[in-house]
Structures are given as C-alpha cells and as structure tokens.
Amino acid sequence: MITIKEVAQHAGVSVRTVSRVLNNNPHVAEATRNQVLSVIQELDFRPSAAARYMRTGQSQLIGFLTDELAQNAFGYDLIIGAQQAAWEHGKLLFLLNTNNDPEVEARAINMMRDYQVEGIVYATIYHRQIKHSQFPKDLPTLLVNCFADDRSLPSIVPDEIAGGRLATETLLKKGHRRVGFVSIAAKEPAPLGRLEGYRQALASFDIPYDEALVRFIEEPFEGLANSTYDSVLSLLQMPNPPTGIFCFNDLMVLGAYDAIRKTSLRIPEDVAVVGFDNVEILAAQVHPPLTTVELPNFEMGQLAVRMLLGLEETNRGGRPVQHMIHCPLIERKSV
C-alpha cells in the first residue's frame, strides 16, 4: 500500500504538505501542489480512510439495517434511495439484513458501532411499531416504515390514510358510487390506515360506508392474489355490485383482474381498479396498466439519510419528528 510518506518522499516535500493538498488547504504554493498532485496520480495513491478517521473521528459511514426487506423486493428502492443520498454526500452505506432475528440485530448494531458509523437507518418491510430499546442511545437512528413504541426516535412512514383516501377519491371522482375495498385482515398501520382513508373519502362524498363492499383476506397471505380473486368475484356477484375496486396492494390486483375478466367485465369501462404500492413489474405490465398509489420507497430512503446527516429537520419542539410521507397517485389506464 502506498502511504502519504512515500508520496512526500517522491515529491520531495514533507508529509504535512501532502496532507495539505489532500485536504485542499489553500496554504500551498501552486507549483508545490501540482508537483504533489502529479506524484499522487503517478503512484495511484489513495489516502487510507481508516487512518483518516482515526484523526478526524469522521467515519463517513452510515449503517443501513433491514428486517427482512430480503424476501420481498418491494422495499428495494428504499436501499437505493438511501445509497444515493449517502453517495451524494460522500458517505458509504453498510448494508445489513437481519431477517428479523433479534440476536443478529444486536450483533449487527454492535458491528456498526465498531466501524463508528455516523448513524443507522433501520427499515422494515411492513409498516409497524418496534421497540425503542434495541438501539443504542448514543447513535443517531432513523426509522423507516416503522416507528418507536414511545416515539423517541425520528421516523419516516407513509401516510396510509391520505393514500387510502387518494385511491378511493380517484374512483369517486370518476363517478363511481359503489366502491369496493379488498384488504388484508391485520391490525397493522397499512391496512388500518388505508381503510380509514377509504372511509374518509366516502364520507367526503356523502356516501355511507357499506360493509358489504369491503373484504378482508385472512392470513396466511401466501396465495394473496388468489384469495383476492375469490373476494372480488364475490363482490362482482352481489346484486348491486361495485363499479370501482380499491385493492390493498398491487399484488392483489393480479387476482382482481382475473376475477373481473372472468365475469366478462371490462377494465376500466365496467369496473375501475386502483392499487397501492406501485410495484413496477406488476403495475406497469398488467393489462390494462394499473392506476395505483405509490409507496415512495426511493424518496423515503433518500430522506432517511438526509435526516441522519442533519440536512433535514429531525426535531420539532424537542420531539423527534415523525415524518408522514405523501403517497402520490400514478395514473395509468385502469380507472
């Protein structure tokens, strides 16, 4: 490995001078600087980040912890968003997937500490509540898609309610008055919030909530599209069937489309459909392309890192901010 010392020798200057040009210190004669620069180039020298950290205390490292973003590709953009934001600020991202194993998680956090990361972003695949205690107090931590039980950590979560409202209103604005909602039976922020949004949208259009129009799929969720097929079919076979359907997520739309086609109805002429998530390989590829509410994963990842770096507000009135991210509508052809 080439060291700063060797560079100094080759350039015929002191170590201090090389260090100065490395750090763009203005107190270097132009000639000297160029001389050093050319030696650096020639030797293909790169200063050691570890040694530099030893002095400055700045590791330029950010830890990115995920619970099980693994199995599910949806949250991938989150990582890339975070990586990009980190890169733009000269930081590097450590990736660690814990598979939801508390022991791995504890070890992972320690490992991050060993490398003196400047902060940790912890992202979960499902919007949920987590225990605050698992994170060291002295390490800036940012939660994504989850929030601390005591709200003691800043977090970024999608605005499920507004998203659900937006999806429903999209249908309502097109004139649909019987709007079905197919969701999952889980007491989690996503299904709960989107349902609340659905109700609010209905209310704002003075349409009474009709529980016959909403279906909750029970666990397990393996064959989710298939269960959705059944639910949508039963919705369509009602005496007074819905003409618009809001699916809890894009995956379920696969089943919804099948059910609609099964009944020889057309999309969107006879039945309009709105999804949620905007998983490109589904939403953009089904026929007709799906109008859906986007879970802005990339932006969430980006914002997380920006907050960690202090580029965005993380505290308001002495309390860690709980950021609600707007989920925008992606209009395609299903409404």
Added chain:
Amino acid sequence: MITIKEVAQHAGVSVRTVSRVLNNNPHVAEATRNQVLSVIQELDFRPSAAARYMRTGQSQLIGFLTDELAQNAFGYDLIIGAQQAAWEHGKLLFLLNTNNDPEVEARAINMMRDYQVEGIVYATIYHRQIKHSQFPKDLPTLLVNCFADDRSLPSIVPDEIAGGRLATETLLKKGHRRVGFVSIAAKEPAPLGRLEGYRQALASFDIPYDEALVRFIEEPFEGLANSTYDSVLSLLQMPNPPTGIFCFNDLMVLGAYDAIRKTSLRIPEDVAVVGFDNVEILAAQVHPPLTTVELPNFEMGQLAVRMLLGLEETNRGGRPVQHMIHCPLIERKSV
C-alpha cells in the same frame, strides 16, 4: 468514545491485557479475563474497527458494486445472498449502485479502495460482457452476471443454455411436440443462450427447429408483457399452433397468460407455459402458479462472497474460473 485504555484503567490491568482478552489470546489468567470482560460489559466498550485495521491490515470489508440493480428488483436477492455470506464470515458489505455511470463507477471503486475493502463483487442486472480495465489489478474482484472481455477475472454467470434446455424439456417431457418460444431480440447471453438451449432440447427429442414457432420482441422493452400478448396470440392463431410455450422471462408470462385466456384456452390443459427467472411476486401469484426456471440470485451472491474470501476455488489451471450456475426448475401448475 470508550477506548481500550479506559477499560484497562477501570480493570486495573494494562492495555495489552485488555487487547489479549479482546482477541481471545489464551495467555490470560481466567480471573483477569473475567475481570476485564465485566468492565468491558459495564462500560459497553467496543473496539474501534478502524484502529484495529491500522494494525492488522484487515478491514473485514467487502465492496458490492452494482450497475443498475436499482430499477429492477430481480437482482435484489443477489445482494442479500452476498450480505448473508459476508455476515457469516464476520465481514461487512458496502453497497454502491453506480447506475451504469462510468464516472460514478470509477469514483466508487476508489472509495472502496480508501476503505481498504478486501475485495469487490461487481454485479450487473443483465448478463453481459464488461471491460476488464475498469478494475484495479491489486484488488480481488468477482464478477456476477457478467464476465470480463478477456476472461481475466473470475466470474459467476447463470447457465443460460442449460436453463433454456431445461425449460423446453419440461414441456417436451409432458408430451408437447409443438413448443413455442417467445424471447427478446437482443444479442446478449441470456436470449442467445436460452434460444440455444431451446434448440438443443428440440434436437434431443428429434424435433426439427421451426422458426415459425419462435418470436423475438424488438426494443424498446417497456411494454414487454403487452408485446408478449401479441406474440403469443399470433402463435396461438397459427394453423398448427403450439401447445407449449416457453417465455424468456416471468414478466412476459403476464402477457402470455392474457393471450391464452383470450383464446379461451386453458392452462395447462390446452397450453402449457414455462417461464424463466422465478420472480416470486409474479410466478407464485399468477393463476395458475407458474412453472419456471429459477435464476438463483441468492446463491450467486453467496458464492461470489465465498469465492472472494477464498472459500471456493477461483483459479483452475492458472485461469480465473468462469462459474456457470445451474438454474433449477421450480415446478408449479402451468405445465
């Protein structure tokens, strides 16, 4: 930050002793060890990885570079596979996505060097050839899903030919004699290899290659499922239509299924379908669930790190090994 020195003071021993227990050196009295251990615990001390590296020269870091795994979720398992293998060996993974920008790539590699990564794995989203020259000679590099122009770097790529053969044989073994193949018109290893596999399978069953049964979709590939719909429909409307269809990838199956249903044919009774990639959210969720050839991304990522760590052969007969990964058949219900 707590240092080893403080631990030593609290424990009433020397720094060297603390270092010894940290490194499981046997030459420490049991009592001393326990004493030190308890102080470490009490102070919640963690040795600095940077300082440790300074002495040992072992960074325990691995760089993971991707071209644009970003936009496309398929290759995500690759990262997780690599991360897991790294973790199992006490290594941490740096993630850097270059978006195929050569300048970003060069800077990224330098950044990895700054942190003295022990090696780099470079993964591409599409199976392709890359230039060898972009990687520093002194840094162990492993290519995934791509290979160096001069084969000078070890690489791991899927065995496209065997995969294509497997997909086709799956149809052939079920008795199908007219097997269609819908692919993309690109001179890349994946479409080329899978086509070759298709031809080999046909040949092994003494069935002549009939170019009327194969369709190549031209760029751009945005509405790939939609183009596939057209191709499959035209295939099905032939005088002597195929009873089995091999789709270049799972995404295209979305269109293939639509076309088959459009013609009121049943899957798999009238027309059997085989995909490629095994993208779970598609393959497991379409109706009927798709039989497909898996692109073993997780395993590829895992193997890459294992090779980098010297746990697997990287050289054979003085030449970097070019690993061909077997793509297994995932049987579901479409054949």
Added chain:
DNA sequence: CTGAAAGCGCTAACAA
C-alpha cells in the same frame, strides 16, 4: 508557505 512531531485506538514484539 512549509516542516517536525505528537497522537488517534489498537496490536504485537520484547521485556519482565
């Protein structure tokens, strides 16, 4: 504008 030297937190040769 430039250089000598101290020291970041750790490991390891050497001494005791």
Added chain:
DNA sequence: TTGTTAGCGCTTTCAG
C-alpha cells in the same frame, strides 16, 4: 501471565 512501548497512516498544533 502481564506490562512497556513502538508504530500502523493520517491530521494537526506549533514553529520556522
């Protein structure tokens, strides 16, 4: 079995 100390590659205080 334990302690003293040098030094990894860099930045930075203090002189020159």
